[in-house]
Amino acid sequence: xxxxxxLLDENKSNYIKGQVDExxxxxxxxxxxxxxxAYLSQIRxxxxxxxEQHTQFLKQQAPPEPGKVLYEENVHCFDDSRRxxxxxxxxHATYVLECYESYKTFLKGSAPLHRxxxxxxxxxxxxxxxxxxxxxxxxxxxxxxxxxxxPVASMPGQFPVYLRLQYRQDFYFCFQDEDSxxxxxxxxxxxxxxxxxxxxxxxxxxxxxxxKAIQLYGQKKGRYESWDMLIGSDVRGLxxxxxxxxxxxxxxxxxxxxxxxxxxxxxxxxxxVEGAYFLLQVHLLERISTLKQECQEMVKQQEVLMRSDMDQxxxxxxxxxxxxxxxVTEPATKYCTEHVQPYLPAILEEVMGPISLGFTEARxxxxxxxxxxxxxxxxPEQSEELRQALFTMSKANLQSCYEKVNGLADHVQELQQPxxxxxxxxxxxxxxxxxxxxxxxxxxxxxxxxxxxxDPSVSLSMAMQKASNRVLKxxxxxxxxxxKRILQEALINITLPSIKKHLAPSFKEELPKFEQxxxxxxxxFINVENVYEDIIQQILxxxxxxxxxxxxxxxxxxxxxxxRYNFSVSSLSFTPPGxxxxxxxxxxxxxxxxxxxxxxxxxxxxLTADKSMTAxxxxxxxxxxxxTIMEKxxxxxxxxxxxxxxxxxxxxxxxxxxxSAETKPELTTNALEAxxxxxxxxxxxxxxxxxxxSNSPKGGDATSSDFSNKPTVVLNPICMKTSGSDDxxxxxxxxxxxxxxxxQAQIESPTCDESTYPIAVCLSIEDAKDKEFTGKHIxxxxxxxxxxQPSPNLEDETRPLDCVKEIRDLVVEIIEIEDVVHPxxxxxxxxxxxxxxxxxxxx
Numbered sequence: 001x002x003x004x005x006x007l008l009d010e011n012k013s014n015y016i017k018g019q020v021d022e023x024x025x026x027x028x029x030x031x032x033x034x035x036x037x038a039y040l041s042q043i044r045x046x047x048x049x050x051x052e053q054h055t056q057f058l059k060q061q062a063p064p065e066p067g068k069v070l071y072e073e074n075v076h077c078f079d080d081s082r083r084x085x086x087x088x089x090x091x092h093a094t095y096v097l098e099c100y101e102s103y104k105t106f107l108k109g110s111a112p113l114h115r116x117x118x119x120x121x122x123x124x125x126x127x128x129x130x131x132x133x134x135x136x137x138x139x140x141x142x143x144x145x146x147x148x149x150x151p152v153a154s155m156p157g158q159f160p161v162y163l164r165l166q167y168r169q170d171f172y173f174c175f176q177d178e179d180s181x182x183x184x185x186x187x188x189x190x191x192x193x194x195x196x197x198x199x200x201x202x203x204x205x206x207x208x209x210x211x212k213a214i215q216l217y218g219q220k221k222g223r224y225e226s227w228d229m230l231i232g233s234d235v236r237g238l239x240x241x242x243x244x245x246x247x248x249x250x251x252x253x254x255x256x257x258x259x260x261x262x263x264x265x266x267x268x269x270x271x272x273v274e275g276a277y278f279l280l281q282v283h284l285l286e287r288i289s290t291l292k293q294e295c296q297e298m299v300k301q302q303e304v305l306m307r308s309d310m311d312q313x314x315x316x317x318x319x320x321x322x323x324x325x326x327x328v329t330e331p332a333t334k335y336c337t338e339h340v341q342p343y344l345p346a347i348l349e350e351v352m353g354p355i356s357l358g359f360t361e362a363r364x365x366x367x368x369x370x371x372x373x374x375x376x377x378x379x380p381e382q383s384e385e386l387r388q389a390l391f392t393m394s395k396a397n398l399q400s401c402y403e404k405v406n407g408l409a410d411h412v413q414e415l416q417q418p419x420x421x422x423x424x425x426x427x428x429x430x431x432x433x434x435x436x437x438x439x440x441x442x443x444x445x446x447x448x449x450x451x452x453x454x455d456p457s458v459s460l461s462m463a464m465q466k467a468s469n470r471v472l473k474x475x476x477x478x479x480x481x482x483x484k485r486i487l488q489e490a491l492i493n494i495t496l497p498s499i500k501k502h503l504a505p506s507f508k509e510e511l512p513k514f515e516q517x518x519x520x521x522x523x524x525f526i527n528v529e530n531v532y533e534d535i536i537q538q539i540l541x542x543x544x545x546x547x548x549x550x551x552x553x554x555x556x557x558x559x560x561x562x563x564r565y566n567f568s569v570s571s572l573s574f575t576p577p578g579x580x581x582x583x584x585x586x587x588x589x590x591x592x593x594x595x596x597x598x599x600x601x602x603x604x605x606x607l608t609a610d611k612s613m614t615a616x617x618x619x620x621x622x623x624x625x626x627x628t629i630m631e632k633x634x635x636x637x638x639x640x641x642x643x644x645x646x647x648x649x650x651x652x653x654x655x656x657x658x659x660s661a662e663t664k665p666e667l668t669t670n671a672l673e674a675x676x677x678x679x680x681x682x683x684x685x686x687x688x689x690x691x692x693x694s695n696s697p698k699g700g701d702a703t704s705s706d707f708s709n710k711p712t713v714v715l716n717p718i719c720m721k722t723s724g725s726d727d728x729x730x731x732x733x734x735x736x737x738x739x740x741x742x743x744q745a746q747i748e749s750p751t752c753d754e755s756t757y758p759i760a761v762c763l764s765i766e767d768a769k770d771k772e773f774t775g776k777h778i779x780x781x782x783x784x785x786x787x788x789q790p791s792p793n794l795e796d797e798t799r800p801l802d803c804v805k806e807i808r809d810l811v812v813e814i815i816e817i818e819d820v821v822h823p824x825x826x827x828x829x830x831x832x833x834x835x836x837x838x839x840x841x842x843x
Contacts, residue, residue, distance in 0.1 A: 007257050007272045008279070016246065016276055017283050023242055024287045030216050034209040035295040036302060036524045040313070042205060043306050055481055057474035058440035059447060064093040071187040073180070074103070076157065078150045078172035087113070095191040095198070116171060119195040119232040120240075122164040123185055127152060130162040138266050139251050148266045161185060166229070167243055167277040169270070186397055190435070193428045196231040205299075206292060210234040214241065216529060224501040226493060228422040235288055239281045250276060302524060309522070317526050320517045324528070325535050328507065332539050335502055340495050340540065343418055344547045351490050352483065354407035355430055356557040359479050361401045362434055363472065366441045369393050370468040373449075378461040383453050390449065394442045401438075402431050421494045426486075433482050437475065445471045480560040484548055491544045492537065499536055507532065 064070075071091040076084050077099060088100040090112075098112040124130045127149050134148060149162070150172050157176035161184060164170050175181040200207060214230065214237060229240040254272055258265050306313070373393070377386045408423050408430075445467055452463035514528045552559040 007254055007268060008275045012253060012276070013279055015249070016279055019246065020242060020280060020283045020287065023245075024284070024291070026220075027213065027217050027238070028291055031209055031213040031291060032295055032298065033524070033527055034213045034216075034530075035205060036299060037527060037530060038205040038208040038212075039299040039303070040306050040525050041208070043303070044310065044314075047310060056440070056478045058437070058471070058478050059444040060436070060440050061443045066092060066094050068093040070095075070190075071184070072106075073184070075184065076174040078174075082150070084150070084154065084156050084174065091187055091191060095194040097188070097191060117195055117232070118163060118165065118188065118192045119236060120166045120229065121188075121192045123188060123192070124162040124164065125160065125181070125185075127160070127162070130164065133164050134266065138269050139255070161188070163188070166240070168274050182397065182399065186399055189399075189402065189431075193432055196428050197425075197432060199233050200230070200237075206234070209295070210237070212530070214238070219500065219504075224497040224504075225420045226422045226425070226497065228424040230425070235281060235285050238288070239277065239284055242280055242284070243277055246276060246280070247273075305521070306525065312519075313522050313525050316517075316519055316522050317531065320514060320526060320528065321531050321535065323514060323517055324532055327510070328503070328532065328535050329539065331506065332499065332503060332536050335499055336540060336543055339418075339502070340499065341543050343495070344491060344543060347491060347494060348487065348547055348551055350411040351408065351426070351494075352487055352551070352557045352559075354405055354411070355483060355486060357407065358401045358404035358430070358434055359437070359483060360558075361404050362398065362438050363475055363479070365396065365398070365401065366438065366475070367468070367472060369396060370445060370464075370471070374461060374464045374468060377464070380453065380456065380460045386449065386453070390442070390446045394439070394446075396438070396442075398435060398438060401434055405430050405434065419494050419498050426490055426493075430486055433486065437478060437482060440478070441471055441475055444474065476558070477560065480552075480558065483557070484552065484559060487551075488541075488544055488548050491547070492540060495544075496537060496540055499540060500533065503536070 069090060069092055071089070073089055074086050075089045077087045077089075079085050079087075086102075088103045088106050090098045090100065090106060092098070095118075097114075097116040097118060099114040099116065100106040100110070100112050122133065124133070130149055150160070152160075155174050157174045159175040159178055159181035161173040161175070161181060162170065163172070173184065175184065200211065218224075218227070218241075227241075229244070230237050231240070250273065254269065258269060370393075373386070373389055377389065405427055408427050411423070448467035448470070449464055452458050452460060452467070511528050511532055515523075518526050518528070548559075549561070551557070552561045
C-alpha cells in the first residue's frame with residue numbers, strides 16, 4: 001500500500017489519548033489486584049516446590065537462540081511507492097520479519113527498512129479473497145472502483161502472497177515459482193502463530209495478571225465470550241480492545257471527510273485507522289510501563305507479609321471458599337447438568353476430529369521420511385550424506401498438517417450456536433504444539449541414528465529401522481497426551497464463559513458481601529471474584545474430565561487411557577528399593593503411611609540405605625490392629641481383644657499356654673518394658689538345627705520348635721524371646737523347645753531357616769524390666785549393631801529380589817512397633833494389653 005496521509009488532527013489525537021487514560025483508570029485497579037495474587041501464587045509454588053511435570057518420551061531440543069536465522073532470501077516486495085522491488089528478507093528466531101534494501105546492507109549491519117511484527121496477520125494468495133476482506137473492513141466504500149491491491153499485470157511473478165494486518169498497513173510479496181511461495185508462507189505462518197501466542201504462554205506474574213485482569217475487565221463490560229484479538233503483547237492486546245471501542249467514533253468523524261474524497265477512499269481510511277492505532281499504542285505503552293513499575297514496588301513491600309503469613313492467608317482463602325461453595329455449587333451444577341453436559345460429547349467430536357487428522361498427517365509424514373532414509377542410507381560410510389539428510393528432514397514442510405487443523409474453522413458455526421466461541425486461538429495453539437511434536441520426532445530420531453553411527457559394530461540399516469519404530473511408538477503416546485490436554489482446555493474455554501454469563505445476574509450483587517470474610521491485612525491477597533470463578537471451573541472440570549476419559553476408554557481418535565501403557569517416563573529405568581519417597585516409582589504410596597525409619601543393619605544384606613521407607617498397613621492386618629490398640633492405650637483405655645487359635649502368643653514366667661483352653665493370656669506392660677538383649681536388635685543369624693532336641697525332620701516339622709521353652713513372642717517370620725540373661729547365647733535358645741505344662745502340647749513356630757527366611761530378628765524383653773524402652777534406645781542399639789556387624793559382600797551372596805522385598809517389608813513392620821512400645825496411664829500405672837490377632841503368625 002502506498003504512503004497516504006491520515007485524517008487525524010490534534011483534536012482527534014487528544015480525544016484518543018483521553019480515552020486511553022480513562023480506560024486505564026478502570027483497568028489499573030484490577031491489574032494491581034491480580035498482580036499481587038499472581039505474585040502470591042508464585043511464592044506458594046516456591047514453598048511447595050511445585051515443578052512442571054514432563055510426561056513425554058520424545059526428546060525435546062532446547063529452543064533456538066533469538067539470533068538464529070530461520071529464513072533469508074531475496075524477495076519481491078511492494079513498497080510505499082507502489083512499485084515492486086527486490087528486498088532481502090531475514091527472519092530470526094524472534095519471528096520478526098526484517099526487510100533490508102539488499103544483501104550488502106545486511107552484511108554491513110545496517111538497520112532494516114522495516115521490522116514487521118505479523119501479529120494477527122491473515123495470509124492469502126488470491127486477489128479476490130484479499131479484496132473481500134478489505135471490503136468488510138472499510139465502511140462507505142461499496143461500489144468504489146479503486147486500485148487498492150497491487151495490480152496483477154505488473155507483478156514480477158505468478159505466485160503472490162497478501163499479508164492482511166488488522167488496524168495496520170498490509171504487505172505484499174511475489175514469487176516466480178510455487179516452491180518458493182510455499183516455503184515463504186510456511187515460515188510466515190510460523191511467525192504469525194508465535195507472535196500471537198508466545199507472550200501469552202509465559203508464566204510470569206505480568207502475563208498471569210494481565211490475562212486475568214483483561215478477562216475481569218471485559219466481564220464488567222458484559223463481555224464473557226472468547227475474543228480472537230487477545231494476541232501479542234499486553235500493550236497490543238489492550239490496544240486491540242480499546243480500538244474496538246474507538247472504531248465507531250472514527251467512522252462517525254471520518255465519514256463526512258471520506259465522502260468528499262473521490263479517489264483513494266480506502267487508502268485514506270486505512271491510513272487514518274493505522275495512525276490512530278499507533279497513537280493509542282504509544283500512549284498506552286507509557287501508562288502500562290508506569291503501572292508495571294508500581295506493581296513491582298508494591299509486591300516488594302507485600303512480600304514479607306506474604307511469606308510470614310502464608311498459612312493464615314491460605315486458611316482465610318479456604319474459609320471464604322467454603323462460604324462461596326455453599327452458595328454456588330447447587331445452581332452451577334444444575335446449569336452444567338442441563339445446558340453443558342449434553343453438548344460436551346458433540347463438542348469433543350467437532351474439535352478432536354480435525355486436530356487428530358492433523359496429528360495423524362504429521363505421523364504419516366514422519367514415518368515416510370524415516371522410511372526413505374532407511375532405504376537410501378544403509379552404508380555407514382555415507383555418514384556425511386546421512387547427516388545432511390537428517391538436517392533436511394528437520395526442515396520438512398508441515399503445511400498439509402496445518403491444513404487439516406484449519407478444518408476447525410469449518411466447525412465454527414456448530415460451536416457458535418450455543419457458546420459463541422472463536423476458534424482462531426485454538427487453531428494457533430494446536431499448530432504450535434503439532435510443530436513442536438514434529439521437531440521432537442526429528443530430534444529424537446537424529447540422536448538415535450548418530451549414536452548408531454558411532455558404533456561400527458552396529459548394522460546401520462537395522463539400527464535406523466529400530467529407531468524409526470521406537471520414535472513412532474513414543475510419538476503415539478506423546479500425541480495422545482498433548483491432544484488430551486488440548487481437548488480438555490478447549491472444552492473448558494468453550495463452555496465456561498456461558499456458565500459465568502448465566503450465573504452473573506444471580507451472584508453479581510452477592511459477591512461483594514463476602515468481602516467481610518477476608519481479614520483486612522489479607523485483602524490484597526484474596527479476591528472474592530477469583531475464588532468464585534475457581535469454584536465454577538472446578539465444577540466444570542469434573543464433567544469435562546469424565547467426557548475425555550470416556551473418549552479415551554473407547555479409543556476414540558487414538559486417545560490412550562492412563563493404563564494403556566503401564567509405564568511412566570521415570571519407569572523406563574529401575575528404581576532401587578531405597579529410592580527417595582518423592583521419586584516417581586514411589587508416588588503410588590500415600591504420604592499418610594510413610595514412616596521415617598532409623599538406619600538398620602539389614603542394609604548390609606543387599607538393601608539400599610534411605611532416609612525413609614514406605615509401609616503399607618491394611619486395616620485387616622495385625623499391624624493395623626496393633627496401631628489401633630496402642631492409640632487407645634495412650635488415651636488411658638484398657639482394651640480387651642479376642643484371640644483365635646492363630647493368635648500371636650505372649651507368655652510370661654512359668655505360666656502355661658493351652659490352645660484349647662477358654663482362658664486368654666494377657667500381655668502386661670511389664671513385658672513391653674524390656675529392652676534389647678546384648679545381641680543386636682536386628683541381627684542376621686545362621687540357621688541352626690538341633691537334631692538332639694527336636695523330633696522334626698530337617699526342614700522343620702510343624703510339631704516342634706527350635707526356640708527355648710521360655711516364654712516367646714512369635715511374629716511371622718520375626719522371633720522375639722522374653723527370657724534369658726544378657727550373657728545367655730542365642731544359640732542355646734534355638735536348641736530348646738517350648739512346651740505347655742497342662743497337656744505338654746507342642747506349639748508350632750517357624751524355624752529360622754536361611755533357605756526360607758534369610759534373616760531372623762530376635763528381641764529380649766525380660767532383660768530390662770526396669771528400663772524405659774523407647775525409640776531412642778532402639779535407634780542407639782540399631783546403630784551400634786550396624787557398626788559392629790560387617791556387611792556381607794553382595795558379589796559373594798546374591799539374594800533373590802522377591803526374598804529381599806519380603807525381608808524389607810518385615811523390617812518395616814517390626815520397626816514400626818518400636819514407635820508404640822511402652823503405653824501407660826497418666827498416673828504412671830502400667831496398662832495391660834491383650835494379645836493381638838495376627839493371621840498366619842504361627843507356621
